[in-house]
Amino acid sequence: MRLIHESNAVVGKAIALRPGAALAKEKGWTKIWLESDSLLLIQFLQGTKSSIPSDTLAVMKDVQLLLLVFQDKLILPWLYPSDLASVSSTCKTLNQISKSITTQRASDASRGFENHTIPFFNTIDDQPYSFFIYTPFPILGFPRSRQSWGSNPQKPISDSSSTTLTVFDSKLRSSISETVENASGCVCKSCSEVGDEEFECPCSTLKPEYLGLDLELWGMMTECGIGCSCGLECENRSTQRGVSVRLRIVKDRRKGWGLHAAQDIRREQFICEYAGELLTTEEARRRQQKYDELAAGGRFSSALLVVREHLPSGKACLRLNIDATRVGNVARFINHSCDGGNLSTVLVRNSGALLPRLCFFASRDIQEGEELTFSYGDVRLRPEGLQCVCGSSGCFGVLPSEQT
Numbered sequence: 326m327r328l329i330h331e332s333n334a335v336v337g338k339a340i341a342l343r344p345g346a347a348l349a350k351e352k353g354w355t356k357i358w359l360e361s362d363s364l365l366l367i368q369f370l371q372g373t374k375s376s377i378p379s380d381t382l383a384v385m386k387d388v389q390l391l392l393l394v395f396q397d398k399l400i401l402p403w404l405y406p407s408d409l410a411s412v413s414s415t416c417k418t419l420n421q422i423s424k425s426i427t428t429q430r431a432s433d434a435s436r437g438f439e440n441h442t443i444p445f446f447n448t449i450d451d452q453p454y455s456f457f458i459y460t461p462f463p464i465l466g467f468p469r470s471r472q473s474w475g476s477n478p479q480k481p482i483s484d485s486s487s488t489t490l491t492v493f494d495s496k497l498r499s500s501i502s503e504t505v506e507n508a509s510g511c512v513c514k515s516c517s518e519v520g521d522e523e524f525e526c527p528c529s530t531l532k533p534e535y536l537g538l539d540l541e542l543w544g545m546m547t548e549c550g551i552g553c554s555c556g557l558e559c560e561n562r563s564t565q566r567g568v569s570v571r572l573r574i575v576k577d578r579r580k581g582w583g584l585h586a587a588q589d590i591r592r593e594q595f596i597c598e599y600a601g602e603l604l605t606t607e608e609a610r611r612r613q614q615k616y617d618e619l620a621a622g623g624r625f626s627s628a629l630l631v632v633r634e635h636l637p638s639g640k641a642c643l644r645l646n647i648d649a650t651r652v653g654n655v656a657r658f659i660n661h662s663c664d665g666g667n668l669s670t671v672l673v674r675n676s677g678a679l680l681p682r683l684c685f686f687a688s689r690d691i692q693e694g695e696e697l698t699f700s701y702g703d704v705r706l707r708p709e710g711l712q713c714v715c716g717s718s719g720c721f722g723v724l725p726s727e728q729t
């Protein structure tokens with residue numbers, strides 16, 4: 326049984342149990358069923374503030390809500406929106422706290438992971454934000470612990486998020502490092518000293534601009550990676566430093582949320598990569614089937630992307646299944662446009678990494694306020710599939726759909 330919060334008038338004690346546990350029968354507890362198959366019981370103990378330390382938060386292990394102890398942090402930032410709504414309806418204080426958490430969530434979809442905040446804007450309905458777990462990198466497997474979001478409006482949540490980032494990052498790196506024994510990247514440690522030819526990173530000679538290629542012909546590019554001695558400041562790692570252009574997520578009546586430019590963006594500027602769970606093809610097929618069923622029921626958007634790389638013969642030689650539906654980054658909000666939109670996709674290979682990353686670059690100059698879009702593909706296997714409302718002059722009327 327642990328403290329969840331101490332504020333002006335109310336001290337809440339919370340205990341999380343599996344349904345049916347003995348305490349659920351005790352009087353004086355407010356029962357809140359959570360989506361996570363657990364029961365949150367809150368008991369309001371008026372006037373006993375002093376007996377409970379205010380810097381403690383812990384939740385019982387068996388529900389796996391969270392096992393972290395944070396100073397002055399609530400259980401609430403870890404809750405899914407529907408659970409937060411349940412909790413907020415229990416009393417005035419929790420209602421106020423929930424409201425501030427909601428405001429904080431709506432102010433930054435990236436949860437502090439990116440260089441700038443990426444806010445939600447919605448003038449269509451009353452959904453303040455879209456809920457998903459944020460990862461700036463592709464990850465293997467669904468993260469076991471929940472991710473805090475919206476804990477302290479005054480302070481960026483970098484403390485908690487950087488822990489998660491480290492976990493995600495190290496996960497990603499360890500999965501890659503198993504494959505890099507024979508990797509040969511650059512050996513320079515001073516690639517940052519650009520301008521001085523002598524110090525320029527030798528891997529830069531593989532950059533498409535260096536080769537004089539036009540963006541449409543890039544298709545793929547190579548960057549320094551864990552097989553190189555240089556660090557993130559290397560000029561040849563421009564897609565590895567997170568999202569650096571200002572973006573916002575805007576709700577459209579027909580397309581749902583979409584990613585928009587919140588500043589002018591110049592042609593060939595890096596926007597973001599497509600991050601999410603890396604899946605086996607079998608799992609991708611299973612999920613796509615489930616997502617299609619949910620989408621047919623309405624009000625569900627999936628973000629499972631299949632990337633295929635082809636040999637000159639046309640035969641597919643690499644397949645990546647990236648699902649950003651439950652865990653992903655801002656790229657999960659990019660909508661489709663039948664005319665190709667204003668973004669180009671490029672497969673970026675990092676030295677030492679087995680798998681390439683899918684990155685988005687501006688395919689033309691983009692003005693602040695424009696929606697960012699790309700083409701989901703050319704194949705439309707299901708003519709009765711989801712309606713496309715991209716608005717381009719050559720719109721096919723149906724979103725692309727392929728055999729997953």
Ligand SMILES: C[S@@+](CC[C@H](N)C(=O)[O-])C[C@H]1O[C@@H](n2cnc3c(N)ncnc32)[C@H](O)[C@@H]1O
Pocket residue numbers: 455579580581582583625626627628629657658659660661662711712713714715724
């Ligand atoms: C990757 S998500 C994009 C973000 C999504 N709009 C959301 O609200 O989360 C893909 C989904 O967005 C919607 N969408 C994307 N482009 C669209 C378009 N041109 N017309 C209609 N719906 C679109 C479809 O529901 C599609 O399954």
